[in-house]
Amino acid sequence: MTATFEPTVETTVSLTIDGSTVEVPAGTSIHKACESVDIDTPTLCWAENLTPVNVCRVCVVEVEGQRALVPSCARAVEDGMVVETDSERVRHSRKMVLEFLGSGVELDQAPELQKWMEHYGSDTSRYDQYELPALKMGEAPKIQDNLYIRDYDRCVLCYKCVEACGDDAQHTYAIAVSGRGFDARISTEFDVTLPDSACVYCGNCIGVCPTGAIQFKTEYDLRSVDDWRPDDQEITRTVCSYCGVGCNLELHTQDDTIVKVTSPADHSVTSGMLCVKGRFGWQYVQPLDPPTRKRSR
Amino acid sequence: MADLYISDETADDVEIAAVDAALGGRFVIVREGERLVRAGTSKRHGHRHLLLPALHALQNAKGWISPGGLNHVCETLQVPPAEAFGVATFYDLFRTDEPKRVGDVTHVCVDAACQIAGSGDRIAELRAQGVDVHESPCLGQCERADHRTGEVAEFVQGVGGPDRVDADERPYELFHQRGDDSLRLLHRVGVVDPTSLASYREHGGYAALAAAIAMGPDAVCDAVADSGLSGRGGAAFPTGIKWRAVAAEQGRPKHVVANCDESEPGTFKDRVVMENDPFAVVEALTIAGFATGAENGWIYIRGEYPLATARLQNAINQALDAGLLGDDAAGSGRRFTIEIRRGAGAYICGEETALFASLEGFRGEPRSKPPFPTTHGLFQEPTAINNPETLLNVLDIVQIGADGYRSRGTERSPGTKLLCLSGRVARPGVYEVEFGTTLGEVLELAGGLTGSGKLRAVLMGGAAGSFIDGSYLDMPITLEDARERGTTLGSGVVMAFTDEIDMVEVLVRIAQFFRDESCGQCVPCRVGCVRQHETMVVLQQKGSLTPERRQLVDDISQVMVDASICGFGHTATNAINSAIELGLVPGVPS
Ligand SMILES: Cc1cc2nc3c(=O)[nH]c(=O)nc-3n(C[C@H](O)[C@H](O)[C@H](O)COP(=O)(O)O)c2cc1C
Ligand code: SF4
Ligand code: SF4
Ligand code: SF4
Ligand code: FES
Ligand code: FES
Numbered sequence: 001m002t003a004t005f006e007p008t009v010e011t012t013v014s015l016t017i018d019g020s021t022v023e024v025p026a027g028t029s030i031h032k033a034c035e036s037v038d039i040d041t042p043t044l045c046w047a048e049n050l051t052p053v054n055v056c057r058v059c060v061v062e063v064e065g066q067r068a069l070v071p072s073c074a075r076a077v078e079d080g081m082v083v084e085t086d087s088e089r090v091r092h093s094r095k096m097v098l099e100f101l102g103s104g105v106e107l108d109q110a111p112e113l114q115k116w117m118e119h120y121g122s123d124t125s126r127y128d129q130y131e132l133p134a135l136k137m138g139e140a141p142k143i144q145d146n147l148y149i150r151d152y153d154r155c156v157l158c159y160k161c162v163e164a165c166g167d168d169a170q171h172t173y174a175i176a177v178s179g180r181g182f183d184a185r186i187s188t189e190f191d192v193t194l195p196d197s198a199c200v201y202c203g204n205c206i207g208v209c210p211t212g213a214i215q216f217k218t219e220y221d222l223r224s225v226d227d228w229r230p231d232d233q234e235i236t237r238t239v240c241s242y243c244g245v246g247c248n249l250e251l252h253t254q255d256d257t258i259v260k261v262t263s264p265a266d267h268s269v270t271s272g273m274l275c276v277k278g279r280f281g282w283q284y285v286q287p288l289d290p291p292t293r294k295r296s297r
Numbered sequence: 298m299a300d301l302y303i304s305d306e307t308a309d310d311v312e313i314a315a316v317d318a319a320l321g322g323r324f325v326i327v328r329e330g331e332r333l334v335r336a337g338t339s340k341r342h343g344h345r346h347l348l349l350p351a352l353h354a355l356q357n358a359k360g361w362i363s364p365g366g367l368n369h370v371c372e373t374l375q376v377p378p379a380e381a382f383g384v385a386t387f388y389d390l391f392r393t394d395e396p397k398r399v400g401d402v403t404h405v406c407v408d409a410a411c412q413i414a415g416s417g418d419r420i421a422e423l424r425a426q427g428v429d430v431h432e433s434p435c436l437g438q439c440e441r442a443d444h445r446t447g448e449v450a451e452f453v454q455g456v457g458g459p460d461r462v463d464a465d466e467r468p469y470e471l472f473h474q475r476g477d478d479s480l481r482l483l484h485r486v487g488v489v490d491p492t493s494l495a496s497y498r499e500h501g502g503y504a505a506l507a508a509a510i511a512m513g514p515d516a517v518c519d520a521v522a523d524s525g526l527s528g529r530g531g532a533a534f535p536t537g538i539k540w541r542a543v544a545a546e547q548g549r550p551k552h553v554v555a556n557c558d559e560s561e562p563g564t565f566k567d568r569v570v571m572e573n574d575p576f577a578v579v580e581a582l583t584i585a586g587f588a589t590g591a592e593n594g595w596i597y598i599r600g601e602y603p604l605a606t607a608r609l610q611n612a613i614n615q616a617l618d619a620g621l622l623g624d625d626a627a628g629s630g631r632r633f634t635i636e637i638r639r640g641a642g643a644y645i646c647g648e649e650t651a652l653f654a655s656l657e658g659f660r661g662e663p664r665s666k667p668p669f670p671t672t673h674g675l676f677q678e679p680t681a682i683n684n685p686e687t688l689l690n691v692l693d694i695v696q697i698g699a700d701g702y703r704s705r706g707t708e709r710s711p712g713t714k715l716l717c718l719s720g721r722v723a724r725p726g727v728y729e730v731e732f733g734t735t736l737g738e739v740l741e742l743a744g745g746l747t748g749s750g751k752l753r754a755v756l757m758g759g760a761a762g763s764f765i766d767g768s769y770l771d772m773p774i775t776l777e778d779a780r781e782r783g784t785t786l787g788s789g790v791v792m793a794f795t796d797e798i799d800m801v802e803v804l805v806r807i808a809q810f811f812r813d814e815s816c817g818q819c820v821p822c823r824v825g826c827v828r829q830h831e832t833m834v835v836l837q838q839k840g841s842l843t844p845e846r847r848q849l850v851d852d853i854s855q856v857m858v859d860a861s862i863c864g865f866g867h868t869a870t871n872a873i874n875s876a877i878e879l880g881l882v883p884g885v886p887s
Binding site: 056058089096173174175180 | 302367379381382393665812825827835838862
């Protein structure tokens with residue numbers, strides 16, 4: 001096979017955002033184009049290291065000539081596009097999406113969302129004033145091993161964990177969306193426990209979850225006794241020593257104890273993803289309950 | 298992909314036999330290769346698209362999908378169990394918990410036409426007899442709902458035996474235009490033997506395909522474009538533009554799909570056509586394949602249509618035997634085949650991109666457009682998807698030409714339209730009318746109102762459509778007049794309500810319908826439908842809404858219209874908003 005070297009012509013696209021002209025490379029998302037001119041956009045289901053699913057709709061913007069608002073995270077810019085990020089309609093939709101989420105899901109561990117809710121004036125209490133209380137997720141935490149817990153009362157169904165477990169990183173497919181409508185939940189097959197599922201405890205789902213619905217057992221335990229103190233925590237960057245890949249780890253320590261491990265999303269090797277050894281290997285002092293795999297075919 | 302982890306539970310012989318029969322020996326167990334992607338890049342030569350038929354087989358064998366049964370399917374098709382479970386739990390017709398009592402389940406419709414005919418009473422009666430009843434959204438038999446007799450739509454989901462609709466055992470007497478010479482689309486209904494290709498041919502069948510082949514694909518696309526035909530599935534998109542776009546795609550497999558999911562409450566026209574003139578659907582889809590250069594035809598039909606499914610399958614089999622389908626379909630020199638896929642109880646799967654996802658073996662979640670189906674449709678390949686009524690029009694167009702076709706209807710709405718008359722009309726049923734006929738004339742055609750009440754409202758276009766009142770009786774039934782007067786023809790629903798009917802109860806049910814049927818993917822619709830329903834329940838309990846709650850109705854509606862992913866969320870508040878605007882809701886200022 002002969003390699004052909006063609007000069008790559010980087011075409012730029014010119015569009016208008018909130019009245020100012022912006023030039024960005026073709027193929028850029030509207031969201032990134034906004035970022036390039038310091039317009040901050042709320043996002044929830046979007047992440048740098050995942051394929052856009054554009055389901056949360058919190059990032060919507062108004063594009064001239066389009067009947068409905070468009071998700072800025074997933075729509076590519078077009079030449080001559082006229083985008084409004086702070087119109088009446090945009091503000092209303094963002095306010096309502098956040099309000100809807102807050103009305104059914106526990107968001108007290110999602111400070112970023114809370115900030116935006118305040119910004120747009122979301123008032124989740126107006127759903128609860130009914131004689132008929134607003135329906136909530138209504139899920140009890142699933143604590144099935146010593147490594148991490150799933151508290152779907154906090155789940156906004158952003159699909160990030162499913163993507164991280166599946167096509168976008170892990171290719172394990174231990175979890176998926178089940179049910180329909182408001183009954184949709186992240187679940188293993190027949191809701192079996194994680195040790196009984198395909199889960200390999202890479203913890204990538206923990207890393208991407210924006211609301212604390214999936215979290216380290218250590219963090220969960222400290223939070224339940226009101227002793228989770230992020231401000232007192234130190235973060236040490238290191239390279240995982242288990243194998244030769246060279247994954248970057250961020251060890252979070254509180255009172256000299258490792259309480260969780262993350263990986264920088266922008267790291268070239270991991271894109272924020274790790275395996276069980278990097279994510280949980282520090283727990284060698286406390287015996288892991290290795291998932292009892294029944295059959296592998 | 299990586300190895301699958303599959304738990305210990307195994308399928309029993311009944312389940313294995315059912316699945317293997319459904320897959321018909323067409324598969325080989327693949328142990329590697331295919332990458333399964335949520336966005337639907339799995340290819341047809343993979344096996345994931347057989348997931349839905351396999352799940353149907355399990356459900357039918359045991360009355361539920363057991364862990365062992367699911368494992369067998371997952372291993373056979375190499376689908377991760379968590380994903381297969383996610384798919385199974387998406388559909389109403391599948392259950393994943395073991396039933397206490399295994400046996401037939403009777404689905405009784407609780408949507409508007411049946412609701413006002415007394416489905417509540419019927420359900421109580423059946424339950425008192427010990428029948429296992431499932432309350433169902435519209436079953437597409439709305440013309441059977443009759444408050445005078447108390448009949449409502451029912452569908453029996455079988456275990457170990459076939460699904461059935463008991464009313465199908467009786468001769469079909471709800472088509473009132475039989476033998477009318479002026480009919481263009483329904484002239485064979487009630488006249489032709491729907492099980493016989495010979496009878497179909499005697500009544501002019503397959504002349505259109507011959508004409509199309511003689512014209513050539515480009516000329517067929519041109520005629521369809523010139524005819525001004527627009528889609529009858531609800532969105533009224535010009536069919537010619539769609540077909541030309543698919544015809545222009547080269548070098549990839551292409552598909553034509555008949556969208557026979559027909560689940561819009563109040564809609565039953567496609568069912569009447571499929572049951573009574575199934576060869577026409579097969580012939581018209583073959584012409585679509587010929588015109589667009591697609592080799593693969595698909596019929597996606599809702600799971601609650603057993604008779605239509607059987608008749609279509611029979612028509613396909615006879616067409617294959619006669620060489621009208623196959624490697625050289627009708628001597629066209631082109632290969633064209635048709636496969637039927639059954640849905641499993643999910644209104645959203647009528648949305649075209651959700652339909653593709655469902656057919657491919659994924660959850661029926663709509664995909665973002667663009668890209669559009671004409672370039673990225675089924676299996677991400679170019680696809681023309683049409684409603685069967687749209688397709689029927691093509692039989693006429695290729696035979697009488699675009700000009701002949703345009704001799705009926707209006708300039709902007711040429712041709713004829715199938716309307717589904719139901720509710721408080723004397724003779725409910727499907728009617729074919731020329732575009733331009735007024736609403737009042739249409740109601741007269743159906744025998745006028747029945748019962749002692751006066752006309753209070755008409756639901757146009759289904760639950761996703763809107764309510765209008767008696768001041769619209771002079772409105773010509775055309776796309777342009779409907780749009781101008783702020784309503785819609787949608788899927789052709791015309792459901793009449795008299796002033797004896799409690800409209801708030803009807804609205805609560807419509808809100809419940811959307812709440813139950815939302816796919817749940819996007820926040821505005823997933824949560825908005827629930828909040829809309831809660832508001833309507835409070836209204837029903839209190840008899841009025843406070844100003845704050847009245848404001849909420851508008852706030853919910855606006856975000857759903859603006860920010861939802863698909864047409865479901867965009868239209869889910871239409872009916873209720875229009876009812877409030879018309880003043881149909883006491884206690885709520887418009
Ligand atoms: C929620 C929803 C449900 C739909 N259901 C159907 C359906 O049951 N049958 C149908 O033909 N079109 C349905 N549609 C419209 C399809 O998306 C699509 O526009 C249509 O099949 C195209 O065919 P046509 O151009 O012949 O109308 C639905 C759309 C939405 C948003
Ligand atoms: S820990 Fe890894 S394998 Fe387990 S569910 Fe999360 S992403 Fe999937
Ligand atoms: S568990 Fe977390 S990552 Fe997964 S869908 Fe819910 S909120 Fe998103
Ligand atoms: S609008 Fe409703 S049905 Fe459509 S994608 Fe969103 S949640 Fe699903
Ligand atoms: S961040 Fe764009 S839709 Fe969720
Ligand atoms: S079958 Fe009952 S409303 Fe359609």
